[in-house]
Amino acid sequence: SERAALGAVFPHCRYVHVRRRDVDRQAVSWAVAEATGRWGDRGEGDRPPEVAYDFKAIEDCRRRIVAGDACWRALFRAVDTVPLEVVYEDLVADYRATVAAVAAYLGVALRPSQVSPPRLRQQAGEGSERLVARYRSDRHARGD
Template identity: 30%
Template sequence: MASADLISSTVLPTKSIIICSTGRSGSTLLSRTLSSLGYFGKPIEFFRFDMLADNGVTTSATELYRYLGQVYPLGTTPNQVFSAKLHWDHLRKLLQIARTDPVLKSQSEIEILSQLFPNPIFIFIRRNDLSRQAISMEIGRQTGVYLILKEQDKKPPQDKQRLFFRPLNIYRYKQGLQQRNQNWRSLFHRNHMSFLEVVYEDLVTDFEGTMHQVIKTCDVAIPAENFEISQATKKQGNQVNERWLRYYCLIPESFLKAYSNARSYLRQLIAKR
């Protein structure tokens, strides 16, 4: 394998768990809970654009392989299970860089992913309520806070910071989320990839049951004795999220679509002048 040849200085994991996600989908809750159990790798967003850039990964597969040599130990538990979290845009960038390796250039997506992540298992997490997810993304963008750990005794940032309801941003986030969910499904379908689909709403209403389903799918040998599964993060949404949802539902999305298209058209006209 091209990647194994260039990462020979490190021990390759025997199994990989890939969390396939979009922003504010519950992926952090899922990832941190899996990480806390100690047998399912440590799923971190190793392949965010900023993390790649900070580690000198720009356009070359050689740079990527060197970085993987650093990432494997960070994301692997003692039982040699590696895990990582990938948003759709991060996956696209990862595949683009990997295909600069002539050996991988003509290979399918699943073939490339199987070389980068040995024996991969895919967990796809999404939300049913895209409006709430888009609102959460807009609040995160305004506050800069995307995570509150369970042990942290603090109020959600929207309780103490002035926020501005911007329905056009929410609409555009929602459309982007819908497209990225479809992109994930298309990837799984055209590559005949098996995956477990986790719905965020099921995760929060039946946390232990859903996590046991995830654990069963991962097929990792764990001690016979029971171990506690507890939520690793707190819910950030509060009355602000619910109020914005009521406001958003009052505005026809057809109007927001037309307004968004008009703004984009005007920007194109101005750029051509």
């Protein structure tokens, strides 16, 4: 079984499932990263260039996100575990508390005040907001 196989390799494994509540925004973010080659922003340079709207690229990313999430959930069921759920939007809203909660789940004593600030900054801006709005409008028009 999957549980026995993983248990043999990782006997005390704990699972943390990181996901986004807003899959449309995640899809836009992924499509923009693929188009620009910029997967993170440490605040050391300019913002990524504006990206042309591409419904198919965003929709492909969204499908991969949904399929990937389904695979993770199937794995968690197969190994009979309930992972700690970390929602990206909650992480952004309260980074230190979320990191401390993950540490506690893993058995590491860590106060929020001990958590360093994030090294990456959020890349989304007005351009991303326009892409999300247009994508949602187009999905709605298509009946999705």
